Amino acid sequence: MSSSEADKAAEKAAAEKEAAEQAALPYQWKQTIAEVDITVPVPQGTRARDLVVEIKSESLKVGLKGQEPILEGKFPKRTVLDESTWSLEDQKSVEIHLEKVNKMEWWAHVLTHHPQIDTSKIQPENSKLGDLDGETRAMVEKMMYDQRQKEMGKPTSDEEKKMEMLRKFQQQHPEMDFSNARME
Template identity: 35%
Template structure:
């Protein structure tokens, strides 16, 4: 594949063999970028000719990683499909009784020569047999339970729609649609700060020059060149909310999809990627945020809370108790202290919430 840059394999393999491990290989790559390029240089003004705006270099790395992660996942899916098809086509005489073989022969994966009228025979009585009638009342029960729900157009009842809930659970389980959705020709996922969209392209599309992506403040347009030389718009629609187009970017996963990363203008959860798209229920998504998204003060407070909780479970002093203990120790040997020169015993002193230290008279 052209996008794989196989012409560099010999040189890169030599580096990997010399280093002996992935960590050393990556260190050599990043070290080269540091010494010989402006990859780590921060562009402070738009007039700067070298470097990147804040966060862009990291996004380039993540996009490259994501591109090949997606390819690896697709390879695994193809292998699994091939394995299942191979298992389905294998003779089943030695691994299953005749009844099981009959059911399997009726699947579409079997060769045409094996699909006969025989499988129809066991299916007819199966519908009327005592062992196959049990699931039918259950299906009827579930169906009636949904139908008998009071008709209410309020948003609360819509939020509890079991079909929408099931659909969102499916979206959540897929990294390409986590906190987002899967649509006919694209999928999208999101964090509180950005959106990742994957727009499907034909398998013959392997070069970036055959793709056009236009990211506007509140519009996205993705087109690709067809075999005829004509350009086809895959996506051309308004975005649900505004984005920062200067900090948004895209890349092509050859023969699979165009990956578009959109930096949100404001922190909020999107109900849809495009204005014409059906909305998801943002109450059903994972709205948690990593600590790295918080400011330094918030991270410090959360870290302190986690530390104190761990100390309490271990029966050890919390950070606040340690501060009090240190202040008591300083006061113990301070000038004018009645305990100066004596072994430190914090039980003989008290400190109130206002920081005033007093002697514990109940302690001998």
């Protein structure tokens, strides 16, 4: 077996282990870069008054009154308490919506004592560049261009600007020796 085949097999095994660990949790969850949504199954016919749901900026507790919590623990990162909500859906699941304080960070898990996912494998949903305002769109397009350039071993847009400025300066000052000039 080649090393790339071994790497693929190890990656597949890790993905299967991660999927099994996540499936064993007493809830399902998904996230975007800015928020986390959790679905906690409860017995059919459950009413809101039968529930104990405590959302805090750093922790969560969900359960039925008078019973051990279905889940309880600390979040890996802080949430915006005023923008985090819960609701009972069809008397069979508690839907929890959390707004992340840091809207530029993926969570590896919902509660710190639960198994983690590999956040490097997250494929964010592609937002449409047309949905962004002009300044943000320009910044995202520049970042995408620079990323492609780096992947191909080519200079980024900032490096290209520096090289262009140096070329113009060299043309304006042919009497100067630029043989030892370095780009930094």
